Amino acid sequence: MxxxxxxxxxxxxxxxxxxxxxxxxxxxxxxxxxxxxxxxxxxxxxxxxxxxxxxxxxxxxxxxxxxxxxxxxxxxxxxxxxxxxxxxxxxxxxxxxxxxxxxxxxxxxxxxxxxxxxxxLVPEARDGWEWAVEDARAYASGAATLDDSATTPGATLGRIVATMHLGLADEDTPLADSERAAAWKADALETLDDALTLMDGDELARLTRHADALRAELSALGDAAGTPLVPVHGDLHVGQVLRGADGSYRVTDFDGNPVASPAERLAPQPAAVDVAGMAQSLDHVAYVVLHRTPGVDAEAVERWRTTVVDAFLSAYRETLADAGRAELLDERLMTPFRTRQVCREYVYAGRHLPHWRYVPDRAVRARFEDPADPVVTKDGPA
The missing domain is CATH 3.30.200 (Phosphorylase Kinase; domain 1)
Structure with a gap:
């Protein structure tokens, strides 16, 4: 009062x-x-x-x-x-x-x-949009080894996410039915349509050029009936992982995707939702470094990107396999869920943070074009 x-x-x-x-x-x-x-x-x-x-x-x-x-x-x-x-x-x-x-x-x-x-409280905690960007820059500048900056952090993340899913999953996991799969497909295609509506300029031209290929990838979600369902994190990316002063990693914010419907946030989903989200966000870290670091060694950043993603996925799969739960990750869904995340980044940029559009644009370019070609933005070379 x-x-x-x-x-x-x-x-x-x-x-x-x-x-x-x-x-x-x-x-x-x-x-x-x-x-x-x-x-x-x-x-x-x-x-x-x-x-x-x-x-x-x-x-x-x-x-x-x-x-x-x-x-x-x-x-x-x-x-x-x-x-x-x-x-x-x-x-x-x-x-x-x-x-x-x-x-x-x-x-x-x-x-x-x-x-x-x-x-x-995690003392001196920084989220992944800080520590992962710092790791990539450190490797690209020669200040850190690939093992220290990419292989070890990526493998640690993979083990953590797999252990999280093992703790969240039911012993007898439910399976998605055809109706659920059709809803995932419809939602993903609608997100792409929203992205096309919200973009303009070079980003719209590139997105339009590859829209049919993106639709084909997203449509694979319609064939996901039978995939195991887990009470996933739902909004997993490097920004949801804190690294403290002691070097340990901790996952935070289990509220689900803030733009998703309450029903989607509460419902169990494929483990691939989280795995794809984290893998794609590691790609995005590299794009942030390329965009914001003048004179950075682009080939070194690309090595960092592929190494950290490969280490993350390998450790995730190995941890599930060691626990006898390899079936929790449906590999068929990795590409469509990563593509859905890229489309969501376009929508986020179009509605809330226009400058961010360079990130999904780079993702589409890396997926369908030559990632070595420079992209010129309003701020200069990306």
Whole structure:
């Protein structure tokens, strides 16, 4: 309260501290609190970065945590609580250690809505759009070996994502039916149509030139009936992987794709959705480096790209195979889901971040044209 007025709580008001304290109080008819870990905290401060939700750091003598408040609460349910609970149960430790969560039951019979998630603070954490770009630049400049900058990080990511899927998957996995496969195909083709509508200039010309080939790749999703379904992360890319001061990697944000429908976010999906998303994002790291680093050795960046992606995929497959669950990855779906992700990047650029259009444009160029040819953009050579 501000006098007679009600305002939204700000970092420093104590709301995040109060939530952490409330995690151990149990549940009532309206609110549910879950607690897995944690300790006393006495201070809170804002995180000053762009984010779809609102995060506040709370800290105390024994360390800190991040309270992530959900800005747009879904009355249809949220995938994060069930995903995180499964991973906690299976001892998955390659994520910020969960302390607990708060949920709200708006109406009897409806799924509870996630209000906030609390996870341990990863000291000096940077996401993959920082550390992976730095790794690629380090190799291209001769400051790091290919093993240190690509093979080891890629293999580590592969093992982490496979272990995550092993923890999320049911022992007896459900299989997609033809109706689900047809919906994936329709959604992917609609995304391509949206991309064509939103682009212009050279990007539109290139996208139009290869639209039939892209449609052919996306249409393969219509033949995906029978593929195993897993409660996947749903929005997995390098930006969802934190690397801390200790060099360890942790997957974060299990809320699913923010632009997907609630039904899609909650439904189990093919493991290939996550694997393709991560692999494609590693490609995109290379395109960011090429675009933003004047004079960079393009051949070295290409070596980094192919090496890190190959290491990621090899380690992922090997980890599943060692666990006797190789069937979780349907290899038929890798190309169409990677292509769908490229189309989604066009749409994201067209609706929210116009400058980003060079990334999917480079992806299409690398897929269907000579990736060695320079692409001239408004900012100069890409």
């Amino acid at each position: 501000d006098g007679a007025r009600v305002r939204r709580a700000r970092p420093g008001d104590g709301a995040a501290l109060a939530l952490v304290k409330a995690l151990g109080r149990g549940s009532d008819a309206s609110f549910g609190f879950s607690r897995w870990d944690g300790h006393a905290v006495t201070e809170e401060r804002a995180i000053d970065v762009d984010q779809s939700n609102e995060s506040v750091i709370v800290s105390g003598p024994d360390g800190g945590a991040v309270v992530k408040w959900v800005v747009r609460v879904s009355r249809d349910g949220d995938p994060a609580p069930e995903r995180v609970a499964r991973l906690v149960k299976h001892g998955f430790d390659a994520m910020p250690r969960p302390w607990g969560m708060a949920q709200w039951c708006a109406e009897p019979g409806r799924p509870p809505a996630l209000l906030a998630m609390v996870t341990a």
